[in-house]
Amino acid sequence: MKDCYLGIDIGSISTKAVVIDRQYHIISSCYIETKGNPIAAVQEAIQQIHMDGYRLRGIGTTGSARKLVGLLLNANVIKNEITAHAIGTLTFHPDVRTILEIGGQDSKVICIRNGLISDYAMNTLCAAGTGAFLSSQAKRLDVDVKAFGNVALTSKNPTNIAARCTVFAESDLVHKAQIGYPKEDIIAGLCKSVVLNYLNNVCKGKKLEPPIIFQGGVSKNKGVHRYFEEILKQPVFVDEHGHLMGALGVAILASREKEQKEYTLDLANLSFKTLGQECQDCSNRCELLRIYRNEELLDTLGSKCGKY
Amino acid sequence: MDKIKIGIPRGIHYYYFGNFWKYFFEKCNIELIYSPKTTQELVDRGSAIAPDEMCLSMKIYLGHLSYLEGKCDYVLIPRIDRFDKNNQTCTNFLAIYDLAHHYFQTPILNYNIDTHHDLLDGLLELRDLLGISKMELIKAYEYAKEKERQIKEQQEKEQYQKMSEDGKKVLVVSHAYNIHDDFIGGPLEKLLEDNHIIPLYSDYFQEEQTNALARCLSKDLYWKYSRDAIGAIPLCEKVDGIIFLSTFPCGLDSLVYEFVMRSMEKPYLYLVMDDLSSKTGLETRIESFVDLLEQS
Amino acid sequence: MSKVSYPQMGSYGVPIYFLLSHILEDDIVEPPNITDATLELGSKYSPDFVCTPFKYTLGTMIESLEQGADVLIQMGGGCRYGYYHELQEKILKDLGYSFVLINLVNGGNKISISQLMKAYPLTIQKRHCLKYLYLTKKMVFYMDKIDDYIRQNRCYEQTKGSFNRLKKEMLQEMKEVHSARKLRHIYHTYMSKMKKVPRKPMTKRIRVGLIGELYTLMEPKANEDIEQLLNDYGFEVKRYTNVTYLLFEKRKKVKRYLKHFFIKYRLGADALDNIHHTEELCKKGYDGIIHMKSSFCTPEIAAMPMIEELTQKYDVPVLFFSMDTTTSQTGFLTRIEAFCDMLEMRKS
Numbered sequence: 001m002k003d004c005y006l007g008i009d010i011g012s013i014s015t016k017a018v019v020i021d022r023q024y025h026i027i028s029s030c031y032i033e034t035k036g037n038p039i040a041a042v043q044e045a046i047q048q049i050h051m052d053g054y055r056l057r058g059i060g061t062t063g064s065a066r067k068l069v070g071l072l073l074n075a076n077v078i079k080n081e082i083t084a085h086a087i088g089t090l091t092f093h094p095d096v097r098t099i100l101e102i103g104g105q106d107s108k109v110i111c112i113r114n115g116l117i118s119d120y121a122m123n124t125l126c127a128a129g130t131g132a133f134l135s136s137q138a139k140r141l142d143v144d145v146k147a148f149g150n151v152a153l154t155s156k157n158p159t160n161i162a163a164r165c166t167v168f169a170e171s172d173l174v175h176k177a178q179i180g181y182p183k184e185d186i187i188a189g190l191c192k193s194v195v196l197n198y199l200n201n202v203c204k205g206k207k208l209e210p211p212i213i214f215q216g217g218v219s220k221n222k223g224v225h226r227y228f229e230e231i232l233k234q235p236v237f238v239d240e241h242g243h244l245m246g247a248l249g250v251a252i253l254a255s256r257e258k259e260q261k262e263y264t265l266d267l268a269n270l271s272f273k274t275l276g277q278e279c280q281d282c283s284n285r286c287e288l289l290r291i292y293r294n295e296e297l298l299d300t301l302g303s304k305c306g307k308y
Numbered sequence: 309m310d311k312i313k314i315g316i317p318r319g320i321h322y323y324y325f326g327n328f329w330k331y332f333f334e335k336c337n338i339e340l341i342y343s344p345k346t347t348q349e350l351v352d353r354g355s356a357i358a359p360d361e362m363c364l365s366m367k368i369y370l371g372h373l374s375y376l377e378g379k380c381d382y383v384l385i386p387r388i389d390r391f392d393k394n395n396q397t398c399t400n401f402l403a404i405y406d407l408a409h410h411y412f413q414t415p416i417l418n419y420n421i422d423t424h425h426d427l428l429d430g431l432l433e434l435r436d437l438l439g440i441s442k443m444e445l446i447k448a449y450e451y452a453k454e455k456e457r458q459i460k461e462q463q464e465k466e467q468y469q470k471m472s473e474d475g476k477k478v479l480v481v482s483h484a485y486n487i488h489d490d491f492i493g494g495p496l497e498k499l500l501e502d503n504h505i506i507p508l509y510s511d512y513f514q515e516e517q518t519n520a521l522a523r524c525l526s527k528d529l530y531w532k533y534s535r536d537a538i539g540a541i542p543l544c545e546k547v548d549g550i551i552f553l554s555t556f557p558c559g560l561d562s563l564v565y566e567f568v569m570r571s572m573e574k575p576y577l578y579l580v581m582d583d584l585s586s587k588t589g590l591e592t593r594i595e596s597f598v599d600l601l602e603q604s
Numbered sequence: 605m606s607k608v609s610y611p612q613m614g615s616y617g618v619p620i621y622f623l624l625s626h627i628l629e630d631d632i633v634e635p636p637n638i639t640d641a642t643l644e645l646g647s648k649y650s651p652d653f654v655c656t657p658f659k660y661t662l663g664t665m666i667e668s669l670e671q672g673a674d675v676l677i678q679m680g681g682g683c684r685y686g687y688y689h690e691l692q693e694k695i696l697k698d699l700g701y702s703f704v705l706i707n708l709v710n711g712g713n714k715i716s717i718s719q720l721m722k723a724y725p726l727t728i729q730k731r732h733c734l735k736y737l738y739l740t741k742k743m744v745f746y747m748d749k750i751d752d753y754i755r756q757n758r759c760y761e762q763t764k765g766s767f768n769r770l771k772k773e774m775l776q777e778m779k780e781v782h783s784a785r786k787l788r789h790i791y792h793t794y795m796s797k798m799k800k801v802p803r804k805p806m807t808k809r810i811r812v813g814l815i816g817e818l819y820t821l822m823e824p825k826a827n828e829d830i831e832q833l834l835n836d837y838g839f840e841v842k843r844y845t846n847v848t849y850l851l852f853e854k855r856k857k858v859k860r861y862l863k864h865f866f867i868k869y870r871l872g873a874d875a876l877d878n879i880h881h882t883e884e885l886c887k888k889g890y891d892g893i894i895h896m897k898s899s900f901c902t903p904e905i906a907a908m909p910m911i912e913e914l915t916q917k918y919d920v921p922v923l924f925f926s927m928d929t930t931t932s933q934t935g936f937l938t939r940i941e942a943f944c945d946m947l948e949m950r951k952s
Contacts, residue, residue: 064934082942106935117946119921122939171589201360205912287640361905361926387869399683399872403906406867410909420869528690528707557653559684559902566651567691570698580652 004054006263007251008042008073009081009244010034010065013104013131014217015041018247019051022255024091027051029244038065039072039272046265056263060084060250064105071291071299072272076261077254081246086110086117088249089213092239097209100228100236102198102218104131109203123202131217137173137190141183148187152223155188169193191223195231210234215242311339312438314417315380318343319369320404321388323484323511324533329384331455332431335448336440341380343372346491350375355583357411364492364555364583365485366400373412382417382437383408386430389422395519395532398560463512470506471546476601477506479544481537481565482553484511492555492581499594505601508547510540518543525568534564541568549575549601556582575600606704609633609668610677611661614822616847618775619743626736627728633673635664638825642667643929649695656898657685657819659929660826662692669701679708682873683903685819739787741852743778746791748846750774753798755831755841760803764836770797810892810947813885814843815878815911817897817904820927821845827896827927828936834894837944842890844881845874867910875907882911886918892947893920899928921946 002021009016011034018029030048034041060077061070062084070078081103089099090112099110107130111119123130138145152158159181161172169190176186212234218224219238228236241248273292289301316322316329333340344350346368354371376383387405390396405418417437419430428449435445471477478500480487487493487509500507510518518539522529525538541550550572554561569576577597579590608628610620612635624632636642638660646663657680665676678689689707696703750771758767774794781787812834820826821843834841854877858870861880870876878895885893895911897904908924915922923943925936 064938080938080941080945082938083945106938116949117942118950120942120946121924122935200356204360205909359905359908361900363902389870399875399903400906402869403871403875403903405869406871407906407909409868410913418868526690529687531687557900559655559900560687562651562654562900563658563684563687563691566654567694570694 001053001055003057003255003260004051005058005060005251005255006049006051006056006265007060007062007084007247007249007254008045008069009084009246009250010038010042010061010063010069011081011104011217011246012064013135014243015045015063016244016247017042017045017049018244018251019049019054019056020248020251020255021054024248024252024255026241026244026248027054029241029247031243034065038069039274042069042072056265057260058251058254058257059263060252060254062246062250067301068274068289068291072293073265074263075254076257076259077250079250079253081106082108082110082120082122083117084246084249084253085215086112086120086249087252088245088247089215089239090115091248091252092241092245093211093213093237096211096213098212100198100203100208100212100214101216102130102194102214102224103216106130107198107202107216107218109206109208111206111209119206121202121204121206123198133169134190134194134218134221137170140170140173141177141187143183143187146220149191149220149222149224151184152188152191152221153226155182155184157185157188158192158227159185159189161186161189161193188223191221192227192231194218194224195227199231208232211237213237213239213242215239215245217243219243311337312381313339313341315341315343315376315383315414317369317372317376317383317385318345319372319489320365320401320485321386323488325386327459328427328452328456330452332448332452335451336438336444338438341376343375346371346489346494348491351491351583361557363400363558364581365483365489365558366404367583368489368491369404369485370407370411373408373414377412377414380414382415383412384417387418387420389420391421391426391532392423394530395535396530397532398558460512460514464514467508467512470508471544473506475504475506476549476598477508477544477547478549478551478601479508479510479540479547480551480553481510481540481568482561483533483537486553486555486581487511493553495590496551496553496579496594499591503594503598505598508540508544510537513540513543525571526564529564531560531564534560538564538568547574548604549577549597551597552576552578554578554580556580575604605630606675607631607633607673608675608677609635609665609671609673611635611664612638612823613819614824615747615771615775616744616822618779619740619747622743622779623736623740627733629728630675633668633671635668636671638664638823643825647929649699651691653900655684655817655901656826656927656929658688658692660819660823661688662695665692665696666699666701669696669703674703676703676705677708678705680819681709683901685873739781739784742784742787743781744847745852746787747775747778748848750791750794750798751846752843753795755835755843757798757801757803757840758832759835759838759840760806762802762804766801767798770794770801808948808951809840810838810951811840811842811890812947813881813890813893814841814896815845815881815885815893816895816925817901818845818850818874820896820898820901822847826898827925828933830894830896830940833937833940834944839891839944839947842885844877850874871903871906873901873903875903878904878907879910879914882914882922883918886914886920890920891951892943893922894925894943895922896925896927899926901926921950 004019004021004027007018013034014031015034016031019027021027028049030045032041032044059073059075061075062079062081066078085101089096097112101108106122108122110117135145138148143151159176214228214236219242225238271294275290277288279286279288291298350371351368353374354367357370358367385405385408388397388401408416419434421430435442515536518536521542522535522539524542529535552565608624608630621632621634642663645666646659650659650662686709689705693705754767761767777790831841861876867876867879
């Protein structure tokens with residue numbers, strides 16, 4: 001039996017899982033919505049993927065819920081999403097110099113030199129211009145978020161939308177809609193403002209060297225993609241597996257790990273519970289999160305003094 | 309030697325020294341080039357250069373500098389540290405020379421004002437560059453100072469005239485570079501006029517007077533331009549309301565206006581302008597403020 | 605008899621308590637440690653876009669007042685920190701507290717103990733006061749030296765917490781001193797104890813420089829205890845900013861910085877120092893630089909473009925943090941982890 005490795009990227013909006021073999025070929029993958037419940041999402045993801053005929057030798061987790069899920073699955077690699085994305089992308093596109101990534105809550109830029117991360121930046125202000133923002137605006141305009149990009153492509157005169165801050169953007173958008181701008185122009189304007197905002201906020205001071213690759217959930221939006229190319233005045237690649245790069249990267253890291261063991265995935269039969277509480281033992285008043293598997297305490301996260 | 313051309317960015321210092329510069333350089337026979345009035349485009353240029361968290365007024369200033377890039381031999385950028393212990397400036401005023409030096413290539417005509425150097429000292433250091441003698445420079449300085457004083461007097465007179473007019477009056481309290489900027493204070497002025505409100509401006513009063521009066525409100529405040537601004541409040545007892553105009557995220561205003569507002573008895577409005585504020589938001593806020601004034 | 609309290613910053617509460625307890629006859633209310641509850645209190649009553657030290661100190665003041673304090677001390681200057689006190693006094697009085705607030709910093713610039721004396725006619729001999737002032741200064745000096753050593757060595761300790769335990773013990777002993785000789789003795793004892801702490805073998809040496817705005821750097825709660833985090837990663841940390849530097853060394857050094865440097869003027873607060881330290885760190889071959897400030901810290905915002913220019917010139921990665929009371933810890937950790945990964949990958 002051949003070895004395989006599982007990588008899971010649990011983001012705020014979506015959860016991605018991918019199974020690869022030693023040669024980094026994708027055996028199986030899935031993409032589901034997190035819906036605010038990372039544990040349920042992971043359980044569902046594991047049911048959707050298959051690895052028949054392979055031995056699972058490593059698990060890696062990344063994304064904002066990486067610690068929690070890593071603990072549950074007893075993962076051998078828990079990595080932040082920036083490193084995971086870079087590793088994943090570099091494995092499939094070794095010559096890439098710049099990775100643009102816009103996800104659900106975060107957006108980031110990663111600069112690469114000589115196959116190594118040389119610089120990166122993440123959004124510092126609020127969630128304006130990220131995936132969550134786009135889908136909430138799509139709902140407001142009553143357009144399916146998946147069709148959003150195509151609608152944007154039909155516009156010839158994108159409206160100017162102030163997208164620096166979610167609150168301002170919403171009021172501006174509502175206002176523009178009220179005074180009668182065509183919907184496709186507003187949508188295109190929104191896509192364009194996401195790009196401008198991203199370049200002004202996240203990429204300030206960074207040199208964006210070609211080849212440039214665009215990833216994350218928002219990369220599926222053709223409107224945003226188009227404005228990236230228009231404003232940067234050069235081709236920007238979007239990989240069809242772009243949304244999986246984080247999961248891929250962490251699966252690759254799991255395969256590189258020296259210590260390997262055999263895993264079985266019977267998550268479906270287990271019950272997980274998390275319990276939040278405030279520790280009263282000292283003046284730090286840490287917010288503790290206790291994680292139980294089948295009533296057994298696995299770990300306590302969030303303690304600052306190292307008591308747990 | 310060819311005559312030099314000096315670029316004046318229409319931001320920050322322009323609103324304090326613009327009149328002085330105009331007459332001073334006119335007397336020195338030096339040509340000035342002004343950047344245009346602030347537009348959305350200049351704001352965007354500035355925001356593209358500046359760090360995100362920098363205040364809008366500075367972003368606009370950088371936008372003006374970027375407009376002047378390559379259009380003149382020198383840009384005039386003074387640095388003002390402090391006039392005395394109780395009249396200091398915002399740290400952006402301290403860094404403005406080095407920031408401009410970092411971002412732009414055009415040579416900078418710079419003088420420095422601090423406790424040991426006043427405006428004349430600063431200008432005297434530039435006399436070789438300007439190609440004029442000490443005597444000429446002092447003459448031009450005195451001429452420009454006199455002109456500046458006359459303009460100021462006129463402005464003040466108009467303010468008092470307005471104050472005795474009939475109708476609702478509002479005092480706009482802010483830094484001069486916010487009040488008279490076409491992007492920041494411009495829309496406000498227009499909206500006030502549309503609503504038949506007579507605006508008075510804190511910087512049109514004599515600064516010696518307002519600066520001293522600021523002590524009635526705050527005993528420890530040590531920023532000159534903030535003192536000049538809030539000092540107009542006790543001077544304008546007769547106005548119906550006060551508008552505090554600030555730019556996002558001005559460090560001084562965040563403290564000073566909060567402090568003053570806490571002891572305000574008149575109706576007041578606190579407006580913070582962002583580089584992308586929508587005009588409707590401003591309209592709604594001004595109109596509801598006007599309604600409030602009408603009731604009282 | 606009144607009860608005196610002061611704002612909290614790092615472990616500097618120890619020398620401040622030491623000083624006040626010896627020169628004042630009044631009771632002293634030790635301010636409680638800063639917790640999320642403190643921040644909530646502080647943020648609730650603070651203006652919109654004020655910098656975060658305002659919120660931290662306001663929160664602490666409310667907690668001290670709740671514990672019965674009626675004299676508060678505030679100090680700070682160089683930027684808008686110098687004007688905190690008047691607004692804080694107003695906010696607290698509006699909340700209905702009655703107290704006296706003493707600002708030790710004159711016109712936003714000079715620290716003067718005489719300010720304290722003016723508000724507080726002393727009954728104790730001047731000589732006695734001077735002695736304890738001197739001892740406090742020395743205590744701060746030794747503390748800063750020890751902290752500097754810890755930052756650069758804690759990453760190699762075999763048993764986690766060895767250095768922190770020693771420091772705690774040292775501070776405890778320092779509280780009881782009455783002579784400079786005893787103080788020096790404690791310092792040397794603990795320094796040699798620390799040098800003997802069992803260490804892990806050094807596989808690869810990664811050094812990170814920490815620069816930025818002073819309060820955020822010196823209060824662990826405000827920087828998510830970044831020094832400990834980096835040390836846990838196995839990285840050495842260098843930080844220039846400490847109270848000794850700010851009070852006793854800065855003035856002289858700034859003059860020197862300005863002489864041969866591409867920056868022409870002082871930039872306000874510690875902006876110039878930080879730019880200079882960036883260059884120093886780059887030249888000394890540090891592997892990375894982390895710049896931390898509280899949100900909307902004006903002088904540091906102006907310094908950032910120059911810091912970026914330098915780090916690009918020397919090809920040293922730099923990470924900027926703008927800390928707010930609402931900064932999400934997860935997002936912060938992700939950025940730090942990625943930065944550490946990046947430094948490790950660059951090194952190998």
